[in-house]
Amino acid sequence: xxxxxxxxxxxxxxxxxxxxxxxxxxxxxxxxxxxxxxxxxxxxxxxxxxxxxxxxxxxxxxxxxxxxxxxxxxxxxxxxxxxxxxxxxxxxxxxxxxxxxxxxxxxxxxxxxxxxxxxxxxxxxxxxxxxxxxxxxxxxxxxxxxxxxxxxxxxxxxxxxxxxxxxxxxxxxxxxxxxxxxxxxxxxxxxxxxxxxxxxxxxxxxxxxxxxxxxxxxxxxxxxxxxxxxxxxxxxxxxxxxxxxxxxxxxxxxxxxxxxxxxxxxxxxxxxxxxxxxxxxxxxxxxxxxxxxxxxxxxxxxxxxxxxxxxxxxxxxxxxxxxxxxxxxxxxxxxxxxxxxxxxxxxxxxxxxxxxxxxxxxxxxxxxxxxxxxxxxxxxxxxxxxxxxxxxxxxxxxxxxxxxxxxxxxxxxxxxxxxxxxxxxxxxxxxxxxxxxxxxxxxxxxxxxxxxxxxxxxxxxxxxxxxxxxxxxxxxxxxxxxxxxxxxxxxxxxxxxxxxxxxxxxxxxxxxxxxxxxxxxxxxxxxxxxxxxxxxxxxxxxxxxxxxxxxxxxxxxxxxxxxxxxxxxxxxxxxxxxxxxxxxxxxxxxxxxxxxxxxxxxxxxxxxxxxxxxxxxxxxxxxxxxxxxxxxxxxxxxxxxxxxxxxxxxxxxxxxxxxxxxxxx
Numbered sequence: 001x002x003x004x005x006x007x008x009x010x011x012x013x014x015x016x017x018x019x020x021x022x023x024x025x026x027x028x029x030x031x032x033x034x035x036x037x038x039x040x041x042x043x044x045x046x047x048x049x050x051x052x053x054x055x056x057x058x059x060x061x062x063x064x065x066x067x068x069x070x071x072x073x074x075x076x077x078x079x080x081x082x083x084x085x086x087x088x089x090x091x092x093x094x095x096x097x098x099x100x101x102x103x104x105x106x107x108x109x110x111x112x113x114x115x116x117x118x119x120x121x122x123x124x125x126x127x128x129x130x131x132x133x134x135x136x137x138x139x140x141x142x143x144x145x146x147x148x149x150x151x152x153x154x155x156x157x158x159x160x161x162x163x164x165x166x167x168x169x170x171x172x173x174x175x176x177x178x179x180x181x182x183x184x185x186x187x188x189x190x191x192x193x194x195x196x197x198x199x200x201x202x203x204x205x206x207x208x209x210x211x212x213x214x215x216x217x218x219x220x221x222x223x224x225x226x227x228x229x230x231x232x233x234x235x236x237x238x239x240x241x242x243x244x245x246x247x248x249x250x251x252x253x254x255x256x257x258x259x260x261x262x263x264x265x266x267x268x269x270x271x272x273x274x275x276x277x278x279x280x281x282x283x284x285x286x287x288x289x290x291x292x293x294x295x296x297x298x299x300x301x302x303x304x305x306x307x308x309x310x311x312x313x314x315x316x317x318x319x320x321x322x323x324x325x326x327x328x329x330x331x332x333x334x335x336x337x338x339x340x341x342x343x344x345x346x347x348x349x350x351x352x353x354x355x356x357x358x359x360x361x362x363x364x365x366x367x368x369x370x371x372x373x374x375x376x377x378x379x380x381x382x383x384x385x386x387x388x389x390x391x392x393x394x395x396x397x398x399x400x401x402x403x404x405x406x407x408x409x410x411x412x413x414x415x416x417x418x419x420x421x422x423x424x425x426x427x428x429x430x431x432x433x434x435x436x437x438x439x440x441x442x443x444x445x446x447x448x449x450x451x452x453x454x455x456x457x458x459x460x461x462x463x464x465x466x467x468x469x470x471x472x473x474x475x476x477x478x479x480x481x482x483x484x485x486x487x488x489x490x491x492x493x494x495x496x497x498x499x500x501x502x503x504x505x506x507x508x509x510x511x512x513x514x515x516x517x518x519x520x521x522x523x524x525x526x527x528x529x530x531x532x533x534x535x536x537x538x539x540x541x542x543x544x545x546x547x548x549x550x551x552x553x554x555x556x557x558x559x560x561x562x563x564x565x566x567x568x569x570x571x572x573x574x575x576x577x578x579x580x581x582x583x584x585x586x587x588x589x590x591x592x593x594x595x596x597x598x599x600x601x602x603x604x605x606x607x608x609x610x611x612x613x614x615x616x617x618x619x620x621x622x623x624x625x626x627x628x629x630x631x632x633x634x635x636x637x638x639x640x641x642x643x644x645x646x647x648x649x650x651x652x653x654x655x656x657x658x659x660x661x662x663x664x665x
Contacts, residue, residue, distance in 0.1 A: 007051070333423045437468045
């Protein structure tokens with residue numbers, strides 16, 4: 001592919017991904033699957049890197065960024081004030097009375113909108129480009145978290161329509177309930193502490209130092225206010241909401257204008273019932289004087305604006321009894337305690353069970369069987385025990401003791417030093433077997449086509465396999481008996497299992513499902529240690545000699561191969577003919593042995609990948625940044641800062657012609 005062809009393809013991919021983002025996050029009418037989106041984004045990222053076609057407005061810039069240790073402080077030109085809260089009709093009527101008294105007339109309206117339970121953000125656009133994302137902070141100043149904000153796909157990097165030169169936006173970052181629940185479930189499986197509610201997890205995520213980590217959190221955004229340099233008297237809060245949508249920012253559909261406080265009371269009751277059906281958490285409504293020009297006349301107190309107030313819904317909690325505490329085994333072996341409750345109605349549903357998360361949480365709240373407890377739904381979806389009603393009573397049961405063995409397979413439980421969860425590491429533990437087999441057969445691992453979730457479920461349920469190694473013992477006659485399996489599909493699955501034996505060593509390592517060993521780490525392990533026999537015998541110290549392997553990964557690898565059942569499974573795989581050795585690539589020469597290259601700019605004929613392959617074929621290695629340890633910089637057109645640094649450090653610089661000469665071309 002030439003650079004011209006690459007540029008055309010990059011532009012095509014950027015347009016496609018921008019359309020997909022808008023369809024998914026703003027129009028709620030997705031036309032592309034998550035898998036297809038990820039594949040398209042990956043292709044774009046690779047082309048931008050290979051052909052040096054970077055653009056700050058590219059969809060790829062929503063993920064990634066340099067890690068910062070400290071957020072810079074920014075002053076807010078207009079303070080981001082919090083709102084005064086009210087909890088009943090009488091207090092809301094008092095607010096209306098104050099507005100009338102200050103204005104001296106009733107010629108105004110109220111705009112009412114849902115109050116989102118998240119984290120407030122300030123966005124600044126200049127000439128249509130997002131230049132700042134900041135937290136509210138203390139209202140006068142906040143943290144500059146622009147790189148983190150850019151990872152939120154709801155937030156456009158560039159505005160649409162007829163926008164003014166400077167646009168200041170106020171809005172709320174939040175998480176949807178289902179996404180929050182999935183994230184907490186994943187954290188439990190990883191042995192990590194769970195978040196208490198979507199609001200806390202959103203606020204905490206936005207203050208993380210690594211934008212890549214922020215991009216993995218399911219953060220959404222609604223804009224609710226707009227500040228312009230010039231506002232005429234006709235501008236209303238309702239019109240601002242329309243302008244925000246016209247500029248391409250996401251705006252909630254729930255905002256209405258009313259001429260009296262009685263009408264406001266009616267919509268509050270309606271939305272109080274509605275809130276349980278919404279995909280996100282709302283803890284009330286915000287009532288604002290609709291005419292923006294009246295804000296200055298109404299003014300503010302030292303803490304709150306006088307032209308707006310928040311009406312908070314009553315928190316839904318219930319009191320019930322814990323009949324028992326049971327244990328669930330997660331798909332990766334995490335043991336989660338669950339409170340079995342006396343059935344109680346809560347937020348429109350009957351609640352019978354509530355997660356207690358982990359042993360530390362039970363001890364912290366001193367939760368015991370037989371206790372009367374307060375229960376609420378975290379994020380309006382996950383029942384959780386908030387507190388014990390009377391912890392000082394004399395007839396309480398004994399403190400709950402966490403078992404030492406797995407409730408599903410009776411294997412001894414372990415707890416890693418940096419985790420809060422107990423874990424079963426038995427690879428044949430029934431609840432874990434299915435997901436391990438699915439991972440083993442996945443596209444990035446052994447790529448066994450036709451071995452989907454339903455087929456795996458049947459194979460395990462029928463007792464045909466107990467581990468992924470048993471796949472290689474299956475016979476066609478066994479498979480054809482499964483539901484929806486004909487002769488041809490059964491033969492195709494047998495052929496796919498047989499073909500998987502050709503997958504390279506690095507894929508086999510990844511397929512084993514060792515904690516923290518992803519595709520990149522698996523590749524590094526294969527290159528560094530060459531054989532499965534060697535890999536199984538390594539110490540943590542030997543493993544950490546590899547640059548990409550830290551103590552946590554090293555401990556996980558050693559733990560995996562220390563388990564006798566895992567070793568038996570691996571031995572079975574070896575006996576069935578899987579690739580247990582790294583194929584050695586024959587070097588063209590060793591002229592670059594021990595030499596480290598950094599590539600920068602666009603070369604006349606080689607792509608970045610072609611040049612990298614040639615360096616490695618002649619014994620060299622490549623790195624991403626220039627340092628005192630760099631031996632050569634291979635520079636092309638538009639080389640940039642890496643070339644400048646090479647010249648500063650005195651690192652030899654090669655163009656393509658000199659490079660060709662060194663390798664004899």
